[in-house]
Amino acid sequence: MAATKHAQQIKIDSQQYLTTALFQLLQTKSLNEIKVTDLIKRAGVSRMAYYRNYQDVSDILRQYFKPQIDRLFDDVLLGSPSEEKLAHLQHYFDTLSAQLILADHANFEYVIAQIFLENMQHYYEQTPTWSQLTPMQRRYWTTFMSHGVYAIWREWLVSGRSERLATIHDLIGSFQNATVQALRVK
Known part of the structure; x- marks a missing residue:
């Protein structure tokens, strides 16, 4: 042993x-x-x-970032209180901001974006709205929302995090809700 x-x-x-x-x-x-x-x-x-x-060398980055991103999505899936989710998000960005900014300059952002996409797919599969969408809508909605949400977080981080974290979090929520409503209308 x-x-x-x-x-x-x-x-x-x-x-x-x-x-x-x-x-x-x-x-x-x-x-x-x-x-x-x-x-x-x-x-x-x-x-x-x-x-x-x-x-592959990118596997090292995947192993590094995946548990941290997974934990953020676990907060959402487990229905953690907003204050707790925001505290974890704040810690995530405080801890990893240098590496997340480096990802753009050193051409490994695709690794983080892929982990994010996988988590978004898992998240949406757990939501009640998922079963109301066609397979085509599911595929494109997940891709659209994943890239959009990721791009918002990225822009916020790269531009110096000038807006409050709660403001960005609420903005993303409103975009997601509006997109779901648009799909339901069709």
Whole structure:
């Protein structure tokens, strides 16, 4: 059992080293310029440690961002009080704003946007409105809303977060409600 715990700790350490090294490299290179050799050298891990954990360098980013984005959507799905949701959103943006801004400059924003889309799909599947929409409406509505909501959060963050978080949150809610109403009319 001790060997198993030790092996698990080595795996966790390798993942952390690779994540740290990747964010360091992303300060000066775009994601598509980073080679596995550069990454493992920077992280101080073996090539085998890398391939035991990841198939692609973008997998590191996915593993880093996915749990954090999933938690934000869990607040919504679980019906957490608005104050709690806003507090978690505030913490998310405070903690990750540098990496989220870096995503645009280092060409890895697509990783975050894909995680966001997956969560939006899961969220909409849980809403009562979902069953009232045709399959075509579901597909396009999810794509439209996911990209739109993501773009609003991105714009708010990149433009310096000058509006209150609650204001942006309410704005997104009003856009979602208006879109649902528009689909119901047809």
